[in-house]
Amino acid sequence: MRNEAFELPEDLKEKLKKAKKLEWITIVYLSTVVILMYLVMGSSQAMKTAWLEDALSIIPAISFLIASRIYNRKPTQKFQYGFHRVFSIAFLTGSIALFGMGVFLLVDSTITLIKAEHPTIGTIVLFGKQIWMGWIMIAVLIYSSLPAMYLGYKKLPLAKKLHNKILYTDANAQKADYMTGFAAMAGILGLGMGWWWADASAALFISFSVLKDGYTNLKDAVQDLMDRKPVHIKDEKPDELVEKTERFVKSWEWVIDAKARFREEGQVYFGDVQVIAEPGIDLSQSIEEGLKKLQEFHWKIYDVTLMPVKEIKDYSEKQS
Amino acid sequence: MGMLLLFVFFCSACNFPKDPNNSYKNAKKSSLRVGIVPNTDSITTSFEKNFVENFAKKEGMQTQFIVDNETELVKKLENYQLDIVLGGFEKDSNWKKKVGMTKPYDDKHVLFIPRGENRLLFHLEKFITKNKKQ
Secondary structure: OOOOOOOOOHHHHHHHHHHHHHHHHHHHHHHHHHHHHHHHOOOOHHHHHHHHHHHHOHHHHHHHHHHHHHOOOOOOOOOOOOOOOHHHHHHHHHHHHHHHHHHHHHHHHHHHHHOOOOOOOOEEEEOOEEEEHHHHHHHHHHHHHHHHHHHHHHHHHHHHHHOOHHHHHHHHHHHOHHHHHHHHHHHHHHHHOOOOHHHHHHHHHHHHHHHHHHHHHHHHHHHHHOOOOOEOOOOOOEOOHHHHHHHHHHOOOOEEEEEEEEEEEOOEEEEEEEEEEOOOOOHHHHHHHHHHHHHHHOOOEEEEEEEEOOOOOOOOOOOO | OHHHHHHHHHHHHHHOOOOOOOHHHHHHHOEEEEEEOOOOOHHHHHHHHHHHHHHHHHHOOEEEEEEOOHHHHHHHHHOOOOOEEEOOOEOOOHHHHOOEEOOOOOOOEOOEEOOOOHHHHHHHHHHHHHOOOO
């Protein structure tokens, strides 16, 4: 049980600082993208879809920045476990937004396609030349994809190190942003070729990808809040740290057997370890020492209860 | 993917964008079909008629004018039986969802064209830019 403010290990503090900086850059950059896209999108469904996707992708960055101001506060009278879960909430919020928008875009694009709406795209005069707006849209789409990809690549390793899901999701979505960009470009080029359906088809493709991301994240966020066993953010495989902790406790002299269970609270794990102790030892003393050792074991193993029992209750028999 | 995009780009940059229903090409081949809404504001209407005639002359198109009410003409426009409808329409007209519009030739009046006929639109707007009414 801990009552101090949470502190990351030194090397990770630096990573978090870097991540915050990148998220600030992301917000500024995406704001310019959203404004530019709004100005040029005209009646193109693909542009509208890509625009909404980009507008939405500001949410993870904002919620990460808000959450990262709160998560490490000292536990209070009211919030006695601290504020770690604020990251899980931020993650849930972001994924609901993404999922909802995915549904909306899918329906909207399908209707556009069924109604066979022919998007009308006009022209603009730039430097005294008459230019089809489609070309401008494509230029803006390039501006919306390439820097986003770069930011995504920069954020990805930080997210893995920090075990921060919202940062990871954000980075991953941005890394894949070129897909949206290219799909929208293909739609606009198709329009230019006289295929009116190209635009709405591209929009449909993009909304599928938004919906897929939204669904995966939503599932993940709900499972985290349901206290699922901790998993790696990269591949959803169970984190071996739980087993390692269990082995670590078992290795103590006074412990005959032990069983650990943990849940994710944002970036860190909370949980309990049942222990069968050797008879005749000073139990309270041993547990105090054990807790201290666990605190130094790994930064992610943050808040642990050591529970002396006569018989271990195994809740992990069934795989599900 | 990138190669494909480049390929598409070079093959068609010269006559981009195209009309899904070939309004521009057909207008050149046979004639530019223009619907006119008889309007109380005859000055605007006659200005627009003159404007479109000049456009046709510059593009080497024959013209063919039909006079009818708004509803009929817009319906014909939706079925690609007309290429332009004029009648002193403004850019926030109620027909916005059914027709395509050029940019205003003064500060608010637009011409209607069939939705999505982007090549016709391109040439009309080029003409509008050159002959913008101050």
